[in-house]
Structure formats: structure tokens, C-alpha cells
Amino acid sequence: MDILKIFIFDDHPVALNGICEWFHPEIDFIEVSGTGKDVNETGPFEIEDEVGIIVLDLYLKQSNPYDNVELLRAWYPEKKIVIFTSEDSSLWKRGLFKRGISAYVHKWVLSTEFKEILRKVAAGENMMPEFESDQCSSSEMANSLTQRLDLTPSEKFTLEKLIQGKGLKEIAAEMYRTPKAIDKTLQRLRKKFNVDSNIQLLLNLIQRKLF
Numbered sequence: 781m782d783i784l785k786i787f788i789f790d791d792h793p794v795a796l797n798g799i800c801e802w803f804h805p806e807i808d809f810i811e812v813s814g815t816g817k818d819v820n821e822t823g824p825f826e827i828e829d830e831v832g833i834i835v836l837d838l839y840l841k842q843s844n845p846y847d848n849v850e851l852l853r854a855w856y857p858e859k860k861i862v863i864f865t866s867e868d869s870s871l872w873k874r875g876l877f878k879r880g881i882s883a884y885v886h887k888w889v890l891s892t893e894f895k896e897i898l899r900k901v902a903a904g905e906n907m908m909p910e911f912e913s914d915q916c917s918s919s920e921m922a923n924s925l926t927q928r929l930d931l932t933p934s935e936k937f938t939l940e941k942l943i944q945g946k947g948l949k950e951i952a953a954e955m956y957r958t959p960k961a962i963d964k965t966l967q968r969l970r971k972k973f974n975v976d977s978n979i980q981l982l983l984n985l986i987q988r989k990l991f
Contacts, residue, residue: 784810784902787827789848790837790864791817794943795887798983799835799864802891810895817841819848824855831859832902833882838865838872845872849879860901864894883907890974931985938965943982 783805790796796815805811813831816822818840827834834852838845845863852861860882873884882901885894897907931939934955941951948959955962966978973984 781809784833784898785813785828785831786810786833786835786898787814787816787831788812788835788864789816789819789822789840790835791840792837792986794979794982795837795986798979801977801980802894808895810898819843819851827856827859831856833860833862833898835862835864835898838863838867846875846879849876849881853880862898862901862907877906877908935965935969938962939969939982939985942966942978 788796788799790799800812800815803810803812813828814826820843834856836848836852840848849861861880862883862885863876863881864885864887866887868886876884883897883906885897900907937955938951941954948962952959952962966981970976970981973981975981975984
């Protein structure tokens with residue numbers, strides 16, 4: 781099976797690192813060939829010819845989503861564009877599909893589902909949502925997830941320190957707990973959110989707007 785190469789635009793370091801951790805070319809045959817924080821800064825010559833799909837966060841700092849898509853379409857007309865975002869507005873979906881994107885994917889999707897969408901897009905499919913019903917159902921799903929997967933103050937404190945780059949011993953000292961107890965908290969959270977690493981955990985929480 782040929783390797784599908786993708787390029788990812790996202791200006792949140794934790795989110796970007798977490799998304800990149802989803803892909804393992806030797807297993808899923810999808811490779812992240814490059815990343816960027818700004819479409820204009822990346823320019824028309826930086827993305828490899830072999831890249832088949834550009835994954836684009838809807839909101840990049842100091843730029844308009846429509847402008848970003850139109851620039852990428854002009855610079856790389858042969859590449860597919862997939863929007864990857866937490867935004868659930870039907871207006872954005874309609875406007876972006878009119879400008880030639882191939883898929884609009886919510887960030888709370890599972891990594892396995894996202895990979896399958898990328899494969900379908902690479903095969904020539906357009907993954908267009910149902911505009912009339914999509915906004916309601918997705919909003920209900922997001923609210924349900926928020927209610928079911930809320931964080932305790934202790935869990936939030938642990939994660940805040942983790943994102944600051946502190947280790948288990950430092951977090952434990954600030955919380956007057958043992959490193960083993962902090963590790964158990966993180967293990968429980970990884971299981972709760974169905975992820976394998978702390979980076980993926982932070983990404984998942986950011987995507988769900990819980991952190």
C-alpha cells in the first residue's frame with residue numbers, strides 16, 4: 781500500500797503534537813510530511829509534491845479561513861484540503877465547500893475515524909456533512925461529551941502543571957501527594973478519554989474545550 785502524505789496547519793503546539801502522534805506510516809500508511817502555523821508564512825513552494833492532503837485548522841491567528849483555503853487552492857490545486865476544527869457552524873461548512881475543500885471534520889472525532897476520512901478523501905471522495913441536521917446533532921454531542929467527561933479541580937490542576945512542562949515529582953510536591961498518585965491520576969484520565977499518551981490526553985481535552 782502506498783504511503784499517504786499529509787501536511788498539517790495548526791498554530792496550537794500541543795494540539796499539533798498530539799495530532800502528529802496519531803500517525804504511524806509503518807502501521808497506518810499515513811505520514812505527516814510537514815507542519816505549519818501560518819499559510820502565508822509557509823508560502824507556495826514549501827509543501828512537497830508528494831503530499832496528497834493538506835489538513836487545515838479553521839482558525840489560524842491573524843488570518844481568514846476563506847483566504848487560507850483560497851490561497852492553498854491557488855498554490856496547490858492538485859492537493860485535497862481537509863478542515864479539522866472544533867467549530868460547528870453550518871455557514872462555515874457551506875462557504876468552505878463552495879471554495880473547494882474535500883472534508884470538514886470535527887476535532888472530537890476518534891483518530892481511527894479521522895484516518896478513514898483521510899483515506900476516502902485521498903481516493904477522491906468528498907466528505908460533505910448534512911448541513912440542516914449537522915449543527916444540531918453535533919452540538920448535542922459536544923454538550924453530552926462535556927457533561928459526561930468533566931474534570932475535577934484536582935485533575936485540572938494536574939493537567940495545568942503538565943502543560944507547563946512539569947514532571948510528576950514537581951506536580952506531586954505542589955499538590956502534597958506522591959508521584960505515584962499523580963501517575964495514577966494521569967493513567968485514569970488517559971483511560972477515561974481513550975488515549976495512549978499525556979500529549980494525546982491534553983490534545984483531546986483542548987479539542988473538547990474542557991481545558
